[in-house]
Amino acid sequence: MTAHDGHPARFGAPPSKATARVILVITAILFLLPIVAMAIFTFRANGGGYTVGHYLDLFNPALEFNYDVLFQGIQNSLVLCLITAAIILVLMVPTMVLIEMRYPRLRRIMEFICLVPVTIPTIVLVVGLVPTYSVVSQLLGSDAWTLAFAIGVIALPYAYRPVAVNIAGVDVRTLTEAARSLGAGYLSIMWRIILPNLRRGIIAAAFITITVVLGEYTIATFLGRTTFQTGLVQVEHGDPYVAIIFALLALLFGFVILLIIGRVGSIRPNNKD
C-alpha cells in the first residue's frame, strides 16, 4: 500500500503521510484521555489533592472486607477463564475439525450456530438463561463456575473466527488423506497433524475467550453471581478509586492479551504444505 511513497503526485486511496499522522495523533489523544483520567483519578485524595493512599488501601487488612467481593470475583473469573477456554478447546475446536474432515456440508450449520450469539445478543439470551440456570443450579449447584457454560456460548463468535480462518488456510482433507495413506489413525492425525497446524487459530481462540470471560458482566449480573465485573460494580459504589485501579489494570491486561493475539495472527501462516 505504501508503494507510492515519494511519488510527487499521489493517486488512489491512501492519504499523505502528514494527513494520516494528524488523524491518528488526534485519535490517540482522544482515546488516551479517559485512560489517563483513570490513572490520575486513582491518585486523587478524597478531600482534594493527591495521594497514593488508594493503592495502600488494597493492602490494608482493616479495609479488606470492603474488597472481599472484588477478590472473590477475580478468583471466580479466573476459574471461569479456565473452564470456558476448555469448553471452546474441547467442544468447539474438535467439532470444527471433524466437520472439515468428514462432513464439509455441515460447515455452514456450524458457522450459523457459532454466529447466532451475534444476532441474539446476550441481553436477550440471559432472559432465557435465568430459567435454564434454575435447573442447572439444582443439578450442579449455584457456584460461579457453572456460568462457564453460558459464557462459552457468547464467546463462540469470537473464538470461531480465528479457528475458521486457520482451517481455511490449511488443507485439512489433503493432510488427513496423506496421513491416512501413511497409515495414521484418528488420534494420531488429530494430535500430530491437525492440532500443530491449527496452533495459531487455537491460541487466538483461547486468548480471546479469556478476554470475553474477564469482560463479561451481563450474564453474571442477571444470574446474581459474583465475577470480576460484578465485583467491580459493587466496589465502585463504596470505593470508586479501588474499582478504577482494577478497571485500569484490567484494560491494560486486555490490551496486552489482544496485542499477543495480533502478533500471533499477523505472522502469516507460511507453513509448507
Place this chain on the structure above:
Amino acid sequence: MTSLAESRGVGENPRRRGVRVGTLRASGAARGAGPGVAVGWIGLVPFGVYALLFLAIPAVLAIASGFFTVDGAFTLANFDTFADPTTQKDIIGSVGLSAVTAVVGAIAGAIICYALLSMRPDGWIRTIVDSASSVFAQFGGVMLAFAFIATMGNTGLIGVILNGLFGDNTYTSPLYTVPGLVPVYLFFQIPLMVLTFMPAMEALKPAWGEAVATLGGTRRTYWWRVGIPVLAPAFLGCTILLFANSFSSFATAAALISQGGLISLDIFRASTSETVIGHANEAGSLALAMVVVMVVLMSAYGALQRRAAKWGNR
C-alpha cells in the same frame, strides 16, 4: 506409524489396504473418509448437545416467555408493555442513542481507517490500533463506563479542571443520563467501525487509483467515482452493525444508569423484578422485540456485506 494406528485400533477402514497399494486410487477412494464411522457423527454430539442446552433452549425460552404468564398460561398481556409510555420513551431512547452513535461512530471510524491506509499493514501502528480497538469495542463494557466516571463524572478530570478554572460547582456531570451515554458509546462504536470497515478499505485496489490517474482523473475524481461508490455498501452495512451493537448493549449503560431509559435496562428491570406480579414475563416480550430488530438489522448487514464482497473477490 502404521503399527501405531493398528495397535490403537482407531480409524478402522476396510479400504486401508487399498490405500497402501496405490496412492492414485487411494485419493479417489478415500475422499470423504476421515476417521472411522464410530468416531464420526458421535463426535458431533457433545457440541450439538451443548449448543442445544445453552444456546437454543435459552433463546427459545427468552422469546417464548413473552407469550406466557408466570403460571404458564398463554397470554398476549405481556405485550401491553409496548403501550406503556415509559417503554415507548425507552425504545425511543435506545433508537436515538444507537442512531446517533452509529452515524457519528461510522464517520469517525471511516476517517481513521482512511488514515491507516498509509500505514504498513503489518507495522506496529496497525497492530496497536487493532488491539486497542478490540479492547474498546469488545472488552470494555463496565470498565469503559468507569473510564468515563474518571473523565466526565462529578469528580472526574474534566470536572476538576472546570471547577478549578471557574470556581466550585460549575460542572454537573451529564454522564448519568441517556444523552450522556453518547460519548461513552462512541468509545466502543468508533473502534468497532475500525475493526469491521478496515477490510473493505484495504480491498480498494491500487490499480483503480492508477487507472483513474492514467485517465487524467484527480484524487477527487477517484473518491467521487470509484472510492465512495465501491465502499458505500460496506459503509452502510457497518453503520447498521454499529446500530445493532449499541441497541443491544447493556453493561456500559447498566454501570452508569440505575433507572431505566433504554430498552436493555428495561429487560433487566423486568427480569429481576419477579415480585411485581404480572410483570416478570414482560422481559420476554421486550426480548422478542429486540430479537426482531436484531434479525432485521443483521440480515441487512449480511446482504450489504455480500454486496460489498463483490469487489473484494476480484
